Amino acid sequence: MNKTKIGIxxxxxxxxxxxxxxxxxxxxxxxYACADIVTERAKEAADKYGIHKVLTTEELxxxxxxxxxxxxxxPKVHFDVCKAALLAGKxxxxxxxxxLTLEQGRELLQLxxxxxxxxxxxxxxxxxxxxxxxxxxxxxxxxxxxxxxxxFLVNHGHEGWHPDPExxxxxxxxxxxxxxxxxxxxxxxxxxxxxxxxxxxxVSFPERTxxxxxxxGQVIKVEIPTHVAGTIQFxxxxxxxxxTSFDVWGSNLPRIEIYGTLGTLLVxxxxxxxxxxxxxxxxxxxxxxxxxxxxxxxxxxxIGVADMAYCVQNGGVNRASGELAxxxxxxxxxxxxxxxxxxxxxxASTCSQPTPLPxxxxxxxxx
Ligand SMILES: NC(=O)c1ccc[n+]([C@@H]2O[C@H](COP(=O)([O-])OP(=O)(O)OC[C@H]3O[C@@H](n4cnc5c(N)ncnc54)[C@H](O)[C@@H]3O)[C@@H](O)[C@H]2O)c1
Numbered sequence: 001m002n003k004t005k006i007g008i009x010x011x012x013x014x015x016x017x018x019x020x021x022x023x024x025x026x027x028x029x030x031x032y033a034c035a036d037i038v039t040e041r042a043k044e045a046a047d048k049y050g051i052h053k054v055l056t057t058e059e060l061x062x063x064x065x066x067x068x069x070x071x072x073x074x075p076k077v078h079f080d081v082c083k084a085a086l087l088a089g090k091x092x093x094x095x096x097x098x099x100l101t102l103e104q105g106r107e108l109l110q111l112x113x114x115x116x117x118x119x120x121x122x123x124x125x126x127x128x129x130x131x132x133x134x135x136x137x138x139x140x141x142x143x144x145x146x147x148x149x150x151x152f153l154v155n156h157g158h159e160g161w162h163p164d165p166e167x168x169x170x171x172x173x174x175x176x177x178x179x180x181x182x183x184x185x186x187x188x189x190x191x192x193x194x195x196x197x198x199x200x201x202x203v204s205f206p207e208r209t210x211x212x213x214x215x216x217g218q219v220i221k222v223e224i225p226t227h228v229a230g231t232i233q234f235x236x237x238x239x240x241x242x243x244t245s246f247d248v249w250g251s252n253l254p255r256i257e258i259y260g261t262l263g264t265l266l267v268x269x270x271x272x273x274x275x276x277x278x279x280x281x282x283x284x285x286x287x288x289x290x291x292x293x294x295x296x297x298x299x300x301x302x303i304g305v306a307d308m309a310y311c312v313q314n315g316g317v318n319r320a321s322g323e324l325a326x327x328x329x330x331x332x333x334x335x336x337x338x339x340x341x342x343x344x345x346x347x348a349s350t351c352s353q354p355t356p357l358p359x360x361x362x363x364x365x366x367x
Contacts (some may be wrong), residue, residue, distance in 0.1 A: 119322025128273025143260025
């Protein structure tokens with residue numbers, strides 16, 4: 001099996017699962033090099049996962065052997081690192097979000113098109129067994145025509161546990177930009193592209209007091225909305241109500257539900273790869289748990305990279321695509337723009353529904 005050579009930039013918290021899966025789970029990827037502005041982190045990862053080359057970011061981008069750059073840096077440098085990778089002639093896959101601004105997202109897609117390179121972006125949880133099972137049930141008509149749904153991510157923020165929680169309350173943070181990508185990517189994967197958003201936002205707590213140990217007692221000034229509510233109208237006519245909030249102390253709301261003319265689907269947590277999936281048919285008396293139809297039910301982060309590697313070698317369109325991530329980026333902004341302007345926001349970006357994974361895959365393969 002030909003292995004596509006990957007260069008990972010950013011060896012922080014999330015990188016471990018990428019190193020693990022791209023070196024051990026997927027048969028078509030090889031982590032050829034890694035880099036981090038804190039060289040020690042790249043060295044540590046290289047030792048742990050047997051990576052031969054620890055390079056600077058610049059060296060990694062200029063190394064002709066690297067085919068895909070996997071950008072696992074922090075959100076505010078996603079754009080710069082992705083742009084540099086595309087300019088160096090690499091395909092690039094980036095952790096969420098694609099970029100901070102709509103202009104940056106569009107620029108990356110345009111640059112990739114000009115250079116004939118692929119852009120890919122997390123989350124790739126929609127390729128997991130849980131969400132792929134939901135997709136199959138919808139595609140096969142089990143809930144009939146989708147009518148609408150709900151998507152809820154509500155909690156009280158992260159200053160109670162995170163050692164450096166300030167960024168959650170600054171531009172690029174907030175509940176929508178932090179967790180929205182999982183919910184919105186799942187919804188677009190299940191229902192297709194969105195059309196219009198009506199959003200309302202608020203800041204319920206203008207200041208937050210850190211109660212985690214390192215900065216206990218320090219006060220954070222909240223600079224972005226922390227309670228974001230609204231409705232998305234999808235091109236297929238489905239209306240999904242969504243709340244993302246850091247202002248709520250407790251809730252029994254489900255993560256995602258999809259309602260159809262023939263039944264209701266309870267969708268698992270879109271921040272995971274597994275189930276459970278429940279279905280209630282129009283004439284059924286109760287929800288029944290549905291056995292998952294697809295593999296990749298455990299933490300398979302990096303499957304989007306393996307899928308991109310398949311396309312590098314064989315052609316085709318990568319599923320966790322830049323187009324999808326850019327649509328999701330616009331959706332996240334749409335809630336805020338709609339709220340600020342007190343008007344509906346019609347999306348400008350388009351996005352094809354990503355192709356489902358086939359049934360009967362062997363672990364390690366994406367085709
Ligand atoms: N940690 C998680 O559980 C988690 C989960 C899902 C997604 N993510 C996403 O993954 C990304 C990384 O998150 P993280 O938690 O691993 O952050 P982190 O801060 O732990 O790691 C980021 C790493 O990138 C390096 N870095 C920063 N700027 C760089 C640059 N210009 N060039 C090279 N290296 C640079 C940092 O030194 C650091 O080692 C973020 O986009 C985040 O949204 C994180």
